Amino acid sequence: MERCIICKKAQDAGIHLYTSFICTDCEQEIVQTDTDDPKYKYYVEQMRVIKETKIVT
Ligand SMILES: [Zn+2]
Structure with a gap:
């Protein structure tokens, strides 16, 4: 499991x-x-973190 x-x-x-x-x-x-949902911003934020992690590694 992950x-x-x-x-x-x-x-x-x-x-x-x-x-x-x-x-x-x-x-x-x-x-x-x-x-327009505030939750959407949260998801986008989480996925931006993924991309940044990818660039670093
Ligand atoms: Zn989940």
Whole structure:
């Protein structure tokens, strides 16, 4: 199992984004969340962290 970067829970189903992991539940959440929703900003923020990590490593 891997730890989801959005919900921080250990999940066995999900996708890998660079070196990070997003569980299926969160992936669906991101897809369904309106871009005006404050939650969306949080998701984008989390994914920006992934990209920055990728550049560093
Ligand atoms: Zn999750």
